[in-house]
Amino acid sequence: MYQQNNSADTFLAEITPLLTDAQKMCLLVNILDLSLSDGTAAFEEQVLFNQFLQAFGISEERFKPFFDVMVLKNDRSVFTNRVHPSNQPGRTVQLKS
Secondary structure, rough: HHHHHHOOOHHHHHHHHHHHHHHHHHHHHHHHHHOOOOOOOHHHHHHHOOOOOOHHOHHHHHHHHHHHHHHHOOOOOHHHHOOOHHHHHOOEEEEOO
16 A cells, blocks of 8 residues: 555655646645544644645645635534634624635
């Protein structure tokens, strides 16, 4: 199996030159979605995600709007927590640039 025989650095060195920007962003969004699927990203998941960001040359600032959407998507507590900050009267959800 590839994963057992190769490091993340090796994989990233091989795959990065082959991907378009759209493909890189798609991978990053999917990796983030998987890491947040249980509610929080484990430290190891955060480290791996940052490896991908750096290898792909994507800044945290550029990725932040995508991150914000994924956090919103995975924060189901807005349905169960009446005092959730996002549920306050007059609060609207917006992407920040």
